[in-house]
Each structure stands twice: as C-alpha cells, then as structure tokens.
Amino acid sequence: MAEADYSFTEMLPITPRDLPFRRRMKATILRSSLPGRAKVNVPDGFNTVTPYFFVRGAEDFVDFLIAALGGDEVGRHLRPDGKIANAQVRIGSSTLMVSEATEANPATYGTYYLYVEDADESMRRALGHGASLEMEVADMPYGDRQGGVRDPFGNVWWISQRLEDGPYF
The missing domain is CATH 3.30.720.120 (Signal recognition particle alu RNA binding heterodimer, srp9/1)
Structure with missing residues (x-):
C-alpha cells in the first residue's frame, strides 16, 4: 500500500495566530485518513x-x-x-x-444559530409568524448582522447574516 502524501497541509499560509489551528487541523486530517478508520455514512x-x-x-x-x-x-x-x-x-x-x-x-428546547441572506427580513418573517423578540437585529463585532427570536415552542434562534468573508477566528 502506498503511503499517503500529506504535504499539501504544509503549503497552507501560516501566521503566528493560525499556528495552533493549523496544527489541530493537520492532526485531524491525518487521523481521519488512517487505514482502517471507519468512514461515517451521512x-x-x-x-x-x-x-x-x-x-x-x-x-x-x-x-x-x-x-x-x-x-x-x-x-x-x-x-x-x-x-x-x-x-x-x-x-x-x-x-x-x-x-x-x-x-x-x-x-x-434548544438554541440554534441560523445563517440567512437577510437578517432583517428573516427576523420580520419569524416575528410575523409568532416568534417573540429576544434581541433586535444589530451589527456584531464578529462580522455578523444578528438578531434573536424565541419560537412559540420555546427554542431560541439567533438569525445571522454573515457580513464578512473570513472565518470567526
């Protein structure tokens, strides 16, 4: 059996801030690729x-x-x-x-984070169908425009529109 080539992980641009994440990601990729590792059928x-x-x-x-x-x-x-x-x-x-x-x-009951195209419109629609307001829509410091509602069944939905293309961390 040929040995797998994992050199692509070394080609990722690494900044000092990214280093711990990149190390964890590389370890995850290596673990999931080991021979005999079961694949999840989703x-x-x-x-x-x-x-x-x-x-x-x-x-x-x-x-x-x-x-x-x-x-x-x-x-x-x-x-x-x-x-x-x-x-x-x-x-x-x-x-x-x-x-x-x-x-x-x-x-x-649970709390769910829902990404949408338009947070303001999605909040209006949810409130118009019986949800109650948890938090008004506002721009967040982490790059989302977000508001919160509680549905009539007790679940909280954080309705978020991603404003930035990059990751959170």
Whole structure:
C-alpha cells in the first residue's frame, strides 16, 4: 500500500495566530485518513450533527419552520394516532428532524444559530409568524448582522447574516 502524501497541509499560509489551528487541523486530517478508520455514512441533506426536535404540536412546529424560517418539508411519517412520528424539514443546507413529544421523549428546547441572506427580513418573517423578540437585529463585532427570536415552542434562534468573508477566528 502506498503511503499517503500529506504535504499539501504544509503549503497552507501560516501566521503566528493560525499556528495552533493549523496544527489541530493537520492532526485531524491525518487521523481521519488512517487505514482502517471507519468512514461515517451521512445521508444526503444531513450533516454529521443534525438537530432533532421533540415538540408538543409537531405539525404546527413544521408549519413554523416553513413559514417563519424558510424551510421546505422533505417528508413525514405519522404515528397511528395521526401525529408526526418523524418529519424532515430542510433549511438551507441543513435538515432538521421533528417528532411529536411523548412521555418517553418529552418536549425539549434548544438554541440554534441560523445563517440567512437577510437578517432583517428573516427576523420580520419569524416575528410575523409568532416568534417573540429576544434581541433586535444589530451589527456584531464578529462580522455578523444578528438578531434573536424565541419560537412559540420555546427554542431560541439567533438569525445571522454573515457580513464578512473570513472565518470567526
């Protein structure tokens, strides 16, 4: 078996500030390329980490994701009682999964960072569909135009428009 060539990692421009990151990145690349290392099979449209929402009123939550946050429903499976067992909603490049909460899987809440094309318009749309204001839209010192809302199901969404092309760090 031929030995892998990792010399491309040495060609990255390195500044003193980038050095720790570059070292970690190189180590990650080397680890993930080792022979015998299992490859993760992630379905199209999903990411390695995929949010899964258990909510009371899953059908209404799916409607909120579509109307307020610009999602598209990919599909759904129903339980015998007609409630959502699993629905998939795509927002941008991410797929979210949604189920009706049960005693075994009670409703949970989370906080999510959502990148959008226009933060002001996205905030207006979310607020117009029942979200409550957490933070007005403003330009942030880290290069985002951002505001925050809480959806009617208890989740907080930081709606952000990236203003800069570079990374955060």
